[in-house]
Amino acid sequence: MDHTNSSAIALRVNGETCSLTVDNRTTLLDALREHLDLTGTKKGCDQGQCGACTVLIDGRRANSCLQLAVAVEGRAVTTIEGMADGDRLHPVQQAFLDRDGYQCGYCTPGQICSAVAVIEEHAAGWPSAATADVRPEAGPPRLDDEEIRERMSGNLCRCGAYVSIVRAVADAAGTHAGHGADHSADHGVPADESTKVTA
C-alpha cells in the first residue's frame, strides 16, 4: 500500500477498538465490510440513496457509504452486529422478527439501525417533514404511521415490506421509547396492501 495515501487509524466499533490501515479514500462501509469482516452492514447503491449501509455514529444514523473511515476515528460506531445484548435481541430487532419486517433481508440491517435512531429522535422531540405542528409548545408528535414512513423514508426496501416494517417500528417505539406510538396499523390492513405502500 502506498503510505502517502494511507492512514493507520483506530475505529471504535460496537464497543471495541479496531486498528487498521486504510487508503484515505476508504469509506466506513468498506472498512467495516472489507477490513473488519463486519458484513452485516450492506452495500446497495454506494451513493447515499438506499440506506442499506445505515449505521449509528455517536448514536445518530448515518450512511456509511458517505463517510470516510479516517473521518470517524475516535467516534462510536454501532453496526447491526452490535445491537443485541448477548443472546437478547434489541427490541427493534425483536419487533422486526415478530412482525416479519423483511423478505430477503438485504435492507434489514439498515432498516433496524435507522429505526433505532428514529425512536430516539422522536423521544427527543425532533420533528419530521410529516409533523403538522412544529411549535415547541405543541409537544412531540405522535409516532403514527405517517411519521414513521417519513422518518424511515431514507431506507428503501426492494421487496416492498414497508407495511410490516412500519408495524415493527411502531411496536418497538411502544415498548422501547415508551410513548407516542400509534398501533392503529395493527388493525384492518389487508395482507395484499403490502405491495401498495411506499416509504
Ligand code: FES
Ligand atoms: Fe449507502 Fe445505499 S449503500 S445509501
Ligand code: FES
Ligand atoms: Fe428485501 Fe427489504 S427485505 S430489500
